Amino acid sequence: MEHYNMNLTLKVWRQKNNKAKGGFETYKLSDISSEMSFLEMVDVLNEQLIREGQDPIAFDHDCREGICGTCSMYIDGKPHGPWHANTTCQLHMRAYKDGDTITIEPWRANAFPVIKDLMVDRTAFDRIIQAGGFISVNTGNAVDANAIPINKDDADASFAAAACIGCGACVAACKNSSAMLFVSAKVSHLALLPQGQPEHKGRALNMIAQMDKEGFGSCTNTGACEAVCPKEISLTNIGRLNNEFLVAGLTVDN
Amino acid sequence: MLNSKIPAGQLDQKWNDYKGHVKLVNPANKRKIEVIIVGTGLAGASAAAALGELGYKVKTFCFQDSPRRAHSIAAQGGINAAKNYQNDGDSVFRLFYDTIKGGDYRAREANVHRLAEVSVNIIDQCVAQGVPFAREYGGLLSNRSFGGTQVQRTFYAAGQTGQQLLIGAYQSLERQISLGNVRQYSRHEMLEVVMVDGKARGIIARDLVTGKLERHFGHAVLLCTGGYGNVFYLSTNAMGCNVTAAWKAHKKGAYFGNPCFTQIHPTCIPVSGDYQSKLTLMSESLRNDGRIWVPKKKDDNRKATDIPEEERDYYLERRYPAFGNLVPRDVASRAAKERCDAGYGVGTSKQAVYLDYADAIDRYGKIECLKHGIENPSAEVVREHGVAVVKEKYGNLFDMYDKITGENPYEVPMRIYPAVHYTMGGLWVDYELMTSIPGLYCLGEANFSDHGANRLGASALMQGLADGYFVIPYTVGNYLADEIATKAIALDHPAFVAAEKEVSDRINTLMGIKGKQTVESFHKRLGKIMWDKCGMARNAQGLQEAITEIQQLKKEFWSDLKIPGEIGEMNPELDKANRVADFIELGELMCIDALNRNESCGGHFREESQTEEGEAKRDDANFSYVSAWEYKGEHSWELHKEELTFDVAKPTQRSYK
Known part of the structure; x- marks a missing residue:
């Protein structure tokens, strides 16, 4: 891969805390290597800011290998930036060229209040899981792992839904800030397995109710969520969730 | 003296016997007993779920924004279990033996055998929770091979096994939260252990969003805070992985076991x-x-x-x-x-x-x-x-x-x-996973116990979940059974006040340095010293140099550090400074330990101790022990030795030829 250096202009959303009013600040960066990751580029900027006596940009990040779901930048109008099926931490600077201007914002959704700069509060996702995103089995109760064979296609489909990293890009991309792709991924992961069957009705109803309570918007099937999902969680999961929800609504015992 | 509390009896009966005779806490008393769990990776989340299910009042803490983000999530390859589903000759004994041998005969037989025994329960538990392991067309679970073994005993979910196992544990934890048995504190970092009458009775945690210090009481405290590979700056660990919780415990009296045992992947x-x-x-x-x-x-x-x-x-x-x-x-x-x-x-x-x-x-x-x-x-x-x-x-x-x-x-x-990928060293624990501080436990990668001088692939996930789901629910009860009369200690108790003051003084000192060099630059320099002189190959001269250099670096850190921002706000640079300060001290101890261990074993390669073909040469006559270091003050540690005895897996020169 050809290596090159570039000069960049960054427009970054700065907001001191949840109560403060935010705004864009512009920064110039020079000699950024095409082999850097996007977050390493931000690291370079932050070191520069600290040395100049300014406050570095606060952003969420942890594993930097695309799996923990912590990083959450809205880059040039797209969650996680320009690459398909990718997280911000795995975006590399060879996606850019000399002279580019890059705009970075936090996830924007009422249910994800800004903590500082590019950091947002996504604990609403935890509370949605608490509403039913689990199988009620206590430790020590399990039967032998091979006692219940599971059709490979179902197991694979369940895994594909379970690959969701809970980053919130789906919410950030949605014009209604809906969390349907996130919720449907969890409902599908569990509903596709025999172990998840006993609780499947209540799970769909309760998780949807919590999603509404947290202030996420409604789904209008635009598909923006699927287009930006770093783990390519499929829209068919939303179809499955709608089905689960409908059946549960009609048949659940109150 | 070190007492590892290994039960008497035959190796394959020890755990069963232990479980049969361990003290129990009745359900009415469990409701009154509070347990603090720091870290929500596989060990912490599984322990929190299991103890919540039993009815204890549990509080969990993590520095990440959600328990689901702990670095266990990044484990790719798989989890071992002695299921022998492939009919290829696997057994509990073989998994035990491979792990002891893989660890180059520097782990405890009893712990490792227990690990191999409960490995089979882990897979059952995870499948019941809905972990979507890879399957064959017949609908049964698939296995693959991993290093250091000749059987196929590794269960996996594509290259995302850690993610799927952690989500399973996280969901169980969230369920306990929804049932009111567990309270979760995200974006919180533990910065001190609170000791009352020689026992661990709580922690001081910092809310990373507001910068406020909080006091939390627990009848017992469990540290499940992962490894310290980031002492090398560059490692496969997540950016936030740190030694701080374990290090605070160490400075309060918990011995540090085999700190120099590092796995280079x-x-x-x-x-x-x-x-x-x-x-x-x-x-x-x-x-x-x-x-x-x-x-x-x-x-x-x-x-x-x-x-x-x-x-x-x-x-x-x-x-x-x-x-x-x-x-x-x-x-x-x-x-x-x-x-x-x-x-x-x-x-x-x-x-x-x-x-x-x-x-x-x-x-x-x-x-x-x-x-x-x-x-x-x-x-x-x-x-x-x-x-x-x-x-x-x-x-x-x-x-x-x-x-x-x-x-x-x-x-x-x-x-x-x-x-750098994993650290086999960690807080010294006994058979019950209790550190040398009564009431303070350590689980998962954060402890030293099961992998000796080298961990086999797909065994970290196994150990984290074994400790959390199947070991601690028994062993912590043995301690808590004697604590049922202990009332919750008031948060204005002098021990809490003093511990909080220690933390706030330290933070004020850090913020007050107002020097010129960034936290990151110190961390990088520490990492370079460690990698060059305490990395894949080590020798006495290099280690001695490293110790001097690290001591010098520490002086510089505490006199020329620059931290921007304020204490009372979200301040990631301050969080990092707290962690790097501890890494510097740990780095010194790792070099001291590596210098002391003048033999090669597992991941610890002393150039002075190799065969003619350049293979690691163990010295069982002189080093068949666990190094457990007691903190004695600035730059000062005392070595305690736990002799290792091998009744079943007799040490031989490890050969993979």
């Missing part, structure tokens, strides 16, 4: 430049099908694909014919370093070797063509079918490599080099 993406912030692992599972090689000619600058077969040195297959590319991690890493140091490295930095899939693509392609009845397939058709198989098995790993390097690993061999 052989298959990571090489460093590309000075800006590098972390390293990325390519799963060990890739060594199942990939072949590792370097050119036979020194400084060969040809492209990999231009180097003919007969001019390639498949050095692992050459040196270790029995295990080939599947030798344990320490052996594979040293062999890569040996080739690169000798001038056979590849890539621009020459600090890399090839991991090649061309053979595997060809082999799988031919099998697929046979299956599909394609007669005399062309090379392209074979390749097309082979790539499809490799994509299904390892697709996400290949994609990750492509994203990071911009090279397509289906076309050209991957370049890999060893990187």
Whole structure:
């Protein structure tokens, strides 16, 4: 891969805390290597800011290998930036060229209040899981792992839904800030397995109710969520969730 | 004196006997007993779920924004269990034996046997929770091979096994939260242990959003805070992984066990430049099908694909014919370093070797063509079918490599080099996972106990979940049964006040330095000292130099550190400063431990102690012990030795030839 250096202009959303009013600040960066990751580029900027006596940009990040779901930048109008099926931490600077201007914002959704700069509060996702995103089995109760064979296609489909990293890009991309792709991924992961069957009705109803309570918007099937999902969680999961929800609504015992 | 509290009796009966006689806490009393769990990775989340289910009042803390983000999530390859579903000769005994041998006879037999016993329950539990492990067409679970073993006992979920297991544990934890048994504190960092009358009775935690210090009481405190690989700055750990919680406990009296035992993983993406912030692992599972090689000619600058077969040195297959590319991690890493140091490295930095899939693509392609009845397939058709198989098995790993390097690993061999990955050392614990502080427990990677001097692949997930789901629910009860009369200690107790003051004084001191150098720059310098002198190869002179350099670095850190911002706000630089301050002290202890252990074992390679062929040479006569270091004050530690006895797995020179 050809290596090159570039000069960049960054427009970054700065907001001191949840109560403060935010705004864009512009920064110039020079000699950024095409082999850097996007977050390493931000690291370079932050070191520069600290040395100049300014406050570095606060952003969420942890594993930097695309799996923990912590990083959450809205880059040039797209969650996680320009690459398909990718997280911000795995975006590399060879996606850019000399002279580019890059705009970075936090996830924007009422249910994800800004903590500082590019950091947002996504604990609403935890509370949605608490509403039913689990199988009620206590430790020590399990039967032998091979006692219940599971059709490979179902197991694979369940895994594909379970690959969701809970980053919130789906919410950030949605014009209604809906969390349907996130919720449907969890409902599908569990509903596709025999172990998840006993609780499947209540799970769909309760998780949807919590999603509404947290202030996420409604789904209008635009598909923006699927287009930006770093783990390519499929829209068919939303179809499955709608089905689960409908059946549960009609048949659940109150 | 160190008392490891290993139960008497035959090795394979110890755990059963222990469980049969351990003290119990009745349900009415459990409701009154509070347990603090720091860290929500596999060990912490599973312990929180299991203890919540039992009815204890649990509080969990993590520095991440959600428990689901703990770094267990990044484990790729799999989890071992002695299920013997493949009928290939596996058993609890074999898993025990492989782990002891893989650890180069520096782990406790009783702990490891217990680990092997409960491994089978872990898989059952995870499947019941809905962990979508890989399956065969018949609907049953699939297995694969990992390094250091000759059976297929590794369960996996594509290259995301850690993620799926952690989500399983996280969901169980969230369920307990919804039932009111557990309270979760995210974006909180533990900065002190609170001791009352010689027992751990709580913690001081900092709310990272507001910067406020909080006091939390617990009848017992469990540290499940992971490893300390980030002492090397560059490692495969997440950016936030740190030693702080364990280090605070150490300074309050918990012994640190085998701090120098570090695992350097052989298959990571090489460093590309000075800006590098972390390293990325390519799963060990890739060594199942990939072949590792370097050119036979020194400084060969040809492209990999231009180097003919007969001019390639498949050095692992050459040196270790029995295990080939599947030798344990320490052996594979040293062999890569040996080739690169000798001038056979590849890539621009020459600090890399090839991991090649061309053979595997060809082999799988031919099998697929046979299956599909394609007669005399062309090379392209074979390749097309082979790539499809490799994509299904390892697709996400290949994609990750492509994203990071911009090279397509289906076309050209991957370049890999060893990187710091895991730390076998950690807080010393007894058989019950209690540290040398009563009431303070340590689980998972954060403790020292099960992997000796080298961990086998797919055993970290196994240990984290074993400790959390199946060990601590029994052992913590043995302590808490005597605590049922202890009332919750008021948060204005002098011990809480003093501990909080210690933390706030320390933070004020850090913020007050107002020097010129950034936290990051200190961390990088520490990492370089550690990697150069306490990394893959160590010698007495280098270690002595490192100790002096680290002491000097510490002085500089505390006199010239620059932290921007305020205490009372979200301030990631301050969080990092707190952690790096502890890494510096830990680095010194690691070098002291490495200097003391004048033998080579597992991942610890002392250049003074090697065979003529350059293999690690153990010295059982003098070093068959666990080093447990007691903190005595600035730059001062006292060594306690826990002698290791091997009644069943008799130590032999480890051979994978």
